[in-house]
Amino acid sequence: MRVSTQYNAAPTPCNASFDGEVEDYGIVVAAGASCTVPSGLTAGSITSTSAALSWTSTGAVSYNLQWKTTAGSTWTTVSGVTTTSYNLTGLAASTSYQFQVQSVCTSSSSAYSSPVSFTTTSGTVTYCASKGTSTAYE
Secondary structure (H helix, E strand, O other), rough: EEEEEEEOOOOOOOOOOOOEEEEEEOOOOOOOOOOOOOOOOOEOOOOOOEEEEEOOOOOOEEEEEEEEEOOOOEEEEEEEOOOOOEEEOOOOOOOEEEEEEEOOOOOEEEEEEEOOEEEOOOOOOOOOOOOOOOHHHH
16 A cells, blocks of 8 residues: 655645655455364263363363253353363263353354263162071062
């Protein structure tokens, strides 16, 4: 882009001699950075009551995590997660769950990722010691 000024008159684009100044500037027009949808979602260290959830960094300021039972229709949202992992606790044994993650950037947010499923393990069963002396009680 060329900017010109002329003393005591309006500059013209092709004036070869004048009393003024001409400055040339280079301008780069680029698309703004978009807020990327998180990927690489995984659930690990799954127990009967918890799961360690993780995903690949998008460089976002923070993340919103949503989770629900697979059979359920209502998502529970955990906002403002500042790392790429979250330990989800308070789950029910032998239950299938889904989770999805959204990037929160400085001026916008991404869409939520596709949901990923995991199933908690069965609960521990504790048996009492037998006190009977007869197989008739079995």
